Amino acid sequence: MHFKEVKTPLNYNEIEQNILKFWEENNIFQKSIDERPEDKQFIFYEGPPTANGRPGIHHVISRTIKDFVCRYKTMQGYRVNRKAGWDTHGLPVEIEVEKELGFETKDQIEKFGVEKFNQKCKDSVFKYLKEWNELTRRMGYWVDLENPYITYENDYIETVWWLLAQLWKKDLLYQGFKILPYCPRCETALSSHEVSLGYKDVTERSVTVKFKLKDKENSFILAWTTTPWTLPGNVALAIGAEITYVEIVQGNKGVDEHYFLAEDRLVIIKGDYKVIGKFKGKEIAGWEYEPLFSFINLSDPEHKAYYVAEADFVTTEDGTGVVHTAVMYGEDDYKLGTKIGLPAKHTVDEHGKFNNLVEKWEGRHVKDIETETEIITYLYENNRLYSKEKYTHSYPHCWRCDSPILYYAKKSWYVKTTQLKDKLIENNREINWFPKEVGSGRFGTWLENNVDWAISRSRYWGTPLNIWKCEKCGHSLAVESIEQLKELSGAENVEDLHKPYIDNLHLKCPECSGKMNRTPEVIDCWFDSGAMPYA
Template sequence: MEWNKESLGTYAPNDIEMNWYSFWEKNGYFHQDPDPSRKPFSIVMPPPNVTGQLHMGHALDNTLQDILVRFKRMEGYNVTWIPGSDHAGIATQVKVEQQLAKEEGKTRYDIGREEFLKRVWAWKEQYGNRIETQVRRLGSSCDWTRNRFTMDDTCARAVREVFVSLYEKGLIYQGQRITNWCPHCNTALSDIEVDHSDVAGHLWYVKYPIVGEDDYIMIATTRPETIMGDTAVAVNPQDTRLAKYIGKKVIVPLVDREVEIIGDDYVDLEFGTGAVKITPAHDPNDFEMGERHHLEAIMIMNLDGTMNAKAGAKYEGMTREDCRKAVVADLQELGLLDHIEELTHAVGHCSRCKTIIEPFSTKQWFVKMGPLTKAAIDAVQDGKTKFVPDRFSKTYNHWMENVHDWCISRQLWWGHQIPAWYCDDCGQTSVSRDDITECQHCHSTHIHRDPDVLDTWFSSALWPFSTMGWPERTADIQQFFPTSVLVTGYDIIFFWVARMMFMTCEFMKDIPFEHVFIHGLVRDSQGRKMSKSLGNGIDPLGVCEEYGADALRFTLVTGNTPGNDMRFYMERVEANRNFANKIWNASKFVIMNLTDYDPDFVPTAGDLTLADRWILTAFNQTVRQVTENLDKFELGDAADEVYDFIWNLYCDWYIELAKQRLYKSDDQKSRQTVQYVLVYVLTHTLEMLHPFMPFVTEHLWQHLPHEGKSIIVAPWPKEQENQEFPADAAVMNVLMDAIKGIRNMRAESNVPMGKKAPVIMVPADEKMAANLRQYESYFHTLAFADQVILLAPSAPKPENAVVTVVPGIEVYLQLKDLIDVEKETARIEKEQAKLQKEIDRLSKKLGNEGFLAKAPAQVVEKERAKLADYTDKMAALTKRMADLKNL
């Protein structure tokens, strides 16, 4: 048994937190070698972008993972939590290009690919590890010796092996398909790299003349600048107005191209006129329709978003915006523009440069998804991988069952370069695990490598096994794969979770994780998503500096339920810092009373008082409930259980009852017993709280008598059957209810805390009466009773007293001599008058039909809640006035 006997001083989280993190890391507590004799528990950290700055989403994600990891480590599992970062292809390249332009006035093309990549790696070394430092500040106990980067040699080898293997199986191919294209970044984008936002636009109604008839069909379009790429007009065959036109031909305005009117069920009967122009090379839905009807795809734009020669000589070289104006003007001059309507619609923007994306039909590399999804779907349906909450399995299945082939090539320089070489002589493509110098088909040395890189999500899709050294059968893979749980937000189920599932099922022939623990978003106090544009983001590092990481972590987990968004209130952070301070002061009190502590003393059951048996029983129950909730991923409920036990039971009740025994110098055994219970319960409660608030618990644990070197590797608390006293706990709970009732009556009557009063109790039976006689001292200590009087159930009830009833006891408090009835009556009347004014004002407001019709729903609801609150307060005051009249 050892402990640090230095004085605790005042709680100051910034003085202790990072010191303890350094202590843990220096002593290797985050690292465990594979040990087949122990049950494994493993997590791979969702890799933040190397360009990233820690935000509240990261803080929540890391906090939840760390709670699980610390819990399982203490339970004795063989634990690994593998951290890492993502190379973030487009985001990192943009940052380095901006730096190059600012400092040297050059573009990447000016310095060439090789030199540019040197600059990117240098940038990564200088700035890219910042987020790792920030993750440490939160207390994340991940194994930094296993730190991975999606571009490091280990991951790069896995990426190339997967690409080549899928190519050899015919599951990776090159094709001409529609993709999201950023004209500014000059690359294809994944769906997650596109931000959709509502913009004010127009709907142009254009007449398309029918060939050979003095008639036309009218279409409605939001993009008149793409008319020159039209290769059909489509209507829904169910449209009784327009179905007669199917099979006829129309002339595409401005280019005089004859195209067919086709029938397709995809056309929305309610949109515009019911007839739509089809531009397969510039719209994803049109592309699909073009595939179904074998339509030509005419690309009328250059990759930088300007118009090309196929758009017509007049428009060639124009920007999309200038071309739109010119086309609208020309249609008007030709009499083909019928009318224009204003329209607000969602438009995709590049998440990095905010340029409006252009759907382009370009030659790209794709993964054939059909053959890969079955095993991943079956894994969830068969329960091998479970979503928490389960409702997100439907989201996952829906995406998997409707997924399109995945475009994996990006026109960037930073990333995993595609391992494909093109022969300048025979025109064949060679794909290889190793760099090659000659064509695999004709052996010509006139070859060049594909300049594109892989989508960032391709490498992160391999994260559960590439981080462990695959394709080697490493010791880590044998022990820690599949991983135990993935912790992530619901917003990337499609983009990342699903991809890890099908890649892992394909290459490991197993699931990547047993559970997918989904959390929601952290929103501001008004329920809005945190964003730069709203300026409502909260820096978690700033919160840590002001209140401590423990307070931030506890705020993020309490009140948080799996899969649901949470609102972030700084008031709650402050309250949780106060909670940490409460634990600190409670520990300080215990430590101050350990000067004669005997670490070898263990009390017998007969040495324990009712309060001792109650707190030990309550502790057992808390251990059971917290452990069960952690196992069920109900982390918020688990945290609430610990909080309630520490604050409401241990601090507010047991410590207060312990004081009278600690201060008695004439009963050494009683003092030793209460010291034992205080230390036993506090040290093990700190261990139970440790996963949630790691820093303050370590610091306090070290200052208390304990076994072991660090709380981080202390055994998880377990229930002790010989310390379970349910009958005694039930008695104590009744006594506590009675004391709380007395306290409430005193508070309602504004009786000063230190002013004592007689308490009269009527027990329901002799057994309860015996308990009240035996534990009368509790009422003196905790209810400020100067006298406890017991009456028989048949005795006359006290007059001029207020009463409260708890199970088995009627409790009376005579207040006449404790308060100035006249003064208290005047105070209540004044408060009633004030409340009545507010009730009248709100009643009138909520009775106003105009207010109800115009005010936002949340404002109306807020006012109704106020009225209900004031009405309840008025009822309480009315009851209080009635009690005063009876005194």
């Protein structure tokens, strides 16, 4: 059906331009602030965009909501100051510069020079400032662009340092070794809220693996995994102490093989079989099995490996009721390994590639489909594969570079948000959410499942973490101001708080007079922008 064009005498573009011209010529935005009483304030800080990327329609949508609220409060008689800001640090900036330079790894940045790389980052942060300012003006978004806060400026960084120092004094900032969501492309850890931005439904191959028991001919424990790349790092099999397990017999190429798995998971068995035994998990705890790969043995004199261990996280909801345990690549795995003293050895480097402990695939990226195919083929050819199938699930990807995330054990600095969890939840209930389901649902659930904030990043262009540690006695301190930094370092002037300049400033230890060096990390740029009300 053909519809005739609806004619209108109105030129909407011309009307909008005339309104904008009137606002600008008569300074209407500033008058809307000045004419309201100073003792009736409604303060608005713009959640800062990054101006090294072009604005998009999603910015128009979010800014429309912000502008609506501010205009509504103005109509209620409030004096509504609206401060603009620019988020100028972090991976969004670094990745754009890497693309410009053709870099793919941190090694290339180091070779190029951190000083030159950071200068390029700084030069790039306002690449599209003109487009941002025009979008702001054209959509009628009222915000103070003349006096914005800028997160890379020294005075802003100094305030962020002061905030971090207060956390340090309250014992809310600490360094820990934990399993972290880690981007092998950007070579840095991510926080839980960053991970939540990058989930995608992916279809990958899962495998049910046969772990051959020692001293039991043709006998195997079955374990299922969706991450075949973690199998070279296997050091234990976790079972539930009170879960009922069975021993079954099934033919395989003319040979009767014995398989052990949870009774509730017999549904995964393909073909005919016979149950010949039944027992609780605690009865098989301690059983030993052979390493899955003939060329890898991660055990050592201090850390026994390749045995069945009890764990409270094992369920029979999926898999086989037996959990393949790779200490360095899963939170539950790591906790179990720490508890019972399993070997804690990385088989994957920080580039996401197998290291020299996995000589057969050394230097191969663990998420490459060809590498995964070779692992599965090896299992099949060595009678260690029971089954394989495609498995669709939601998997986290880096919110900036789109690479698959690895869960990886490494050192990081944390803000102890879990210590304030109850207070955060209580305060959230006092917020007047629109719609209410956001506060009680998505945001409320996030608070309920709060984990300590992994705040450090192993990168370059960002607010340097202000922790110095003595190389002689180990004493650490958090510098909270430029003045204190000059006092402790003896520097007469500090022109730039960024890397690499800040790393050249060494402090005198107040405990032993030894040399103090700064920890090399920068902080999560989300802390930068979130610190704005104080900065």
